[in-house]
Amino acid sequence: MQKALKKSYKFTIRTASYVTIIATVLMALFLNAFHTIDWEFLIFPFACFLVCFVVIQYRIERFIYRRIKRIYDDLTLLESTDLRQQPITTDMTTLTKEIDKYARDKKLEIETLKVREEYRKEFLGNVSHELKTPLFTVQGYIETLLDGAMNDEKIRKKYLSRASKGVERLTYILKDLDMITKLEVGDLSLNIEKFDVVELIQNIFDLFEMKASKKNITLTFDTDYPQPIYVNADRERIQQIVSNLVVNSIKYGSEHGTTEVSIENLIKNKVIVRVTDNGEGIAQEHLSRLFERFYRVDKSGSRKEGGSGLGLSIVKHIIEAHNEKIYVESEPGVGSEFSFTLEKAK
Incomplete structure (x- = not known):
């Protein structure tokens, strides 16, 4: 003044x-x-x-x-x-600088609001689509049964079974939405414990061996791990992360392909777990949005591979709840690699 x-x-x-x-x-x-x-x-x-x-x-x-x-x-x-x-x-110079700064800040704020509004619209559209598909499926089978098809025992059993699958899909989506909401607001507590990550990954391989065999995909480590590698984390959540990444590699992997998991010492108290496949890969423009809720690389609307569209978003939030990082590298026609860090146990 x-x-x-x-x-x-x-x-x-x-x-x-x-x-x-x-x-x-x-x-x-x-x-x-x-x-x-x-x-x-x-x-x-x-x-x-x-x-x-x-x-x-x-x-x-x-x-x-x-x-x-x-x-x-x-x-x-x-x-x-x-x-x-x-x-x-x-002072006109000072006033001009203040108003210019105000204008720049407001422009940035408006652009940010536009991006958020676009994201909100896209998110609501995705939620609507994800819920609408199984709802209409269940509704169609039930209406067909009510119109007289329920008198045929064979058709009744078939349609009720399909309607049940639609309800299961709805339950799966709502369960994932509830979990991701808790993760975002920090309402989901973690049970941190010491466990062998090599054993956990081997159990996941055993669990999905049949699923992988249908596409002749081999689930393997990059090398033998004769000694256990202990980490401090929530065992159940880490199992959920690895399961999600392995299932995705099977879904989008190539016939007679390989899903390979490696565990490396990153620094003194960190290890990094890598899940690599030689599947179809992901284009560069999709990588930055890959962990968004309901974001799908395939925009055709096909849901033949199932899933809620929330898996990778949940993976990211669980990793961040552990104060760790997750990374993705991919090249179309070559394959993808998802990796995340964990705290190494003493």
Whole structure:
């Protein structure tokens, strides 16, 4: 504010000086023409300067300050917190910088809101699609049964079985939505314990061996791990993560392909688990959004592979709940690698 006042006084002094010089010259010419100039005339410039200084400074404070304050008030209506907290200045340079900064901040805020709004619309559309498909399936089978098909025992059993699968899919989606909501608000507690991650992965291989064999996919480690590798984490959640990644590698893996898991020492107290396949791969433009809820690389709408569309998002949130990181690398036609870190147990 002091700097602003100094600039204001500087402007006033210059303006008053110009007016005083002009007025003094004119007065001197007038007196020289019609009267005699004496020593008392020397009082005029000083008096003129003081009067001009007071009048001009007063007008600046009353006229310019009032209008600048109106600009601040208008910006205050737009909830500019930064400007409200600053003193009002008559310095045009400072004011211009403040308004430019305000405009840039608002532009960034608007762009962020547009991105969020687009994401919200897409998310609601995905939720609607994911719930609509099994709902319509169940509704169709039940209406067919009510229209008379229930009298045929064979058709009744077949349609009820399909309707049951639709209900299971709905339950699966709602269960995943509930879990991801708890993860996002930090309401899901973790049971941290020490366990052998090699044994856990081997159990998952055994669990999905039949599923992998249908596509002739081999589930294997990159090398033998004769010694256990202990980590500190929630065993159930880590099993969920690895299961999800292995199932995805089977779903999108190539016939006669391989799903390989490796465990490496990253630093002194960290290990990194990598799940690699030689499947169809993922294009680069999809990688940044791969962990979003309901985001699917395949936009055709096909749901032949099943799943809720929330698996990778849940994986990311579980990893982040452990204060760890997850990474993905992929190349179309070559394959994908998902990796995540864990705390190594002592």
